[in-house]
Amino acid sequence: MTAMDRTVRPEAVSDVVEQAGSTMRAIVQDRYGSADVLRSVRTARPEFGAGEVLLRVRAAGVNRGVWHLMTGRPYLLRLAFGLRRPKNRVPGQDVAGTVVATGPAVTGFAVGDEVFGIARGAFAEFAAARSDKIARKPASLTFEQAAVVGVSAITALQALVDTGRVEPGQRVLITGASGGVGSYAVQLAAAIGAVVTGVCSTPKLDLVRSLGATHVVDYTREDFADTGHRYDLILDIAGLPKLQRLRRALAPNGTLVLVGGEDGGDWTGGTIGRQLRARATSLFSRQRLTSILAKERAGDFERLATYLQAGTVIPSIERTYPLEEVPDALRHLEAGNVRAKVAIAVLPMGTAMS
Numbered sequence: 001m002t003a004m005d006r007t008v009r010p011e012a013v014s015d016v017v018e019q020a021g022s023t024m025r026a027i028v029q030d031r032y033g034s035a036d037v038l039r040s041v042r043t044a045r046p047e048f049g050a051g052e053v054l055l056r057v058r059a060a061g062v063n064r065g066v067w068h069l070m071t072g073r074p075y076l077l078r079l080a081f082g083l084r085r086p087k088n089r090v091p092g093q094d095v096a097g098t099v100v101a102t103g104p105a106v107t108g109f110a111v112g113d114e115v116f117g118i119a120r121g122a123f124a125e126f127a128a129a130r131s132d133k134i135a136r137k138p139a140s141l142t143f144e145q146a147a148v149v150g151v152s153a154i155t156a157l158q159a160l161v162d163t164g165r166v167e168p169g170q171r172v173l174i175t176g177a178s179g180g181v182g183s184y185a186v187q188l189a190a191a192i193g194a195v196v197t198g199v200c201s202t203p204k205l206d207l208v209r210s211l212g213a214t215h216v217v218d219y220t221r222e223d224f225a226d227t228g229h230r231y232d233l234i235l236d237i238a239g240l241p242k243l244q245r246l247r248r249a250l251a252p253n254g255t256l257v258l259v260g261g262e263d264g265g266d267w268t269g270g271t272i273g274r275q276l277r278a279r280a281t282s283l284f285s286r287q288r289l290t291s292i293l294a295k296e297r298a299g300d301f302e303r304l305a306t307y308l309q310a311g312t313v314i315p316s317i318e319r320t321y322p323l324e325e326v327p328d329a330l331r332h333l334e335a336g337n338v339r340a341k342v343a344i345a346v347l348p349m350g351t352a353m354s
């Protein structure tokens with residue numbers, strides 16, 4: 001089978017797609033750099049593989065990963081995503097939309113289904129998505145809410161539940177509690193019955209409390225390692241404190257999960273060295289020091305849907321931008337100003353945002 005055989009041209013499969021023509025509005029980037037490299041253009045709709053669906057994108061989410069892929073930093077990621085320029089010109093991962101066509105190997109999804117999860121090139125009117133990276137959208141969620149679940153919520157779930165093995169009643173400390181991943185981690189931990197302490201900056205203390213944190217620590221005024229409190233589980237999403245400081249705040253049998261960090265330099269990024277040191281230290285300690293690299297799995301979106309449907313986790317959206325303003329959304333993220341999540345609304349041409 002050739003690559004062409006495996007790829008299905010969207011206009012050949014669906015009347016819905018056919019009616020609207022074969023181009024779309026999209027944000028594209030032809031080089032790595034700041035948000036200035038992003039342009040809004042009309043371009044060809046994406047092709048999709050046998051195991052993929054074509055989505056009419058209704059909303060997209062913005063996350064740190066998209067910012068890394070836009071800037072091409074750390075440089076290590078260019079080995080996978082394109083040495084000189086991004087292999088995929090249309091950025092965007094987190095998505096919610098309606099299935100308008102399905103590849104021949106797709107089972108479980110049909111034209112008209114409303115879904116959310118991860119797509120290739122979500123900052124566009126149409127995007128291809130692997131059927132094993134999407135799930136049915138909970139009916140109670142708007143498309144914008146469903147779109148901002150994406151990588152952030154999956155990471156929080158895997159860090160807290162799968163790697164951190166959180167249990168009801170445990171004392172859990174979460175750094176980066178006001179960010180994308182943290183906003184889900186705080187809510188999930190509280191929903192599971194943990195007693196949550198969230199660490200963030202002064203203007204976001206109220207947000208973190210409102211997400212379900214029982215205690216908050218303002219890192220601009222206080223170092224949580226000096227408070228005398230010990231935690232059964234620490235999720236280090238912000239990635240700034242030294243390992244020794246984190247261990248000092250960890251109970252003797254506690255678990256530390258390293259999730260993120262942005263201060264590790266341009267080549268390999270924040271956490272590789274720390275992760276290796278943590279795992280080596282763990283060999284000689286009662287404390288379990290570990291890290292995660294989140295996996296994009298449909299099953300985890302289904303697990304999250306249970307919390308989302310029940311309303312125990314509610315995507316927290318600070319602001320919604322129209323598609324053309326994706327560069328502004330990424331500038332807002334880069335400046336560190338986002339409170340939890342921002343969404344991108346992808347409306348049909350001629351529709352104005354309310």
Ligand SMILES: NC(=O)c1ccc[n+]([C@@H]2O[C@H](COP(=O)([O-])OP(=O)(O)OC[C@H]3O[C@@H](n4cnc5c(N)ncnc54)[C@H](OP(=O)(O)O)[C@@H]3O)[C@@H](O)[C@H]2O)c1
Nearest residue numbers: 064155176178179180181200201238259260261292293294
């Ligand atoms: N391991 C994985 O698989 C995985 C998956 C997804 C993301 N990540 C990584 O996780 C990290 C967080 O991602 P995100 O999407 O949540 O980012 P985000 O939305 O930009 O949030 C960043 C968080 O870091 C906090 N922060 C910034 N400077 C700080 C400082 N000096 N001290 C303490 N906290 C500080 C921010 O708090 P304030 O805004 O209150 O200052 C905010 O809560 C990133 O490094 C990302 O690359 C890893």
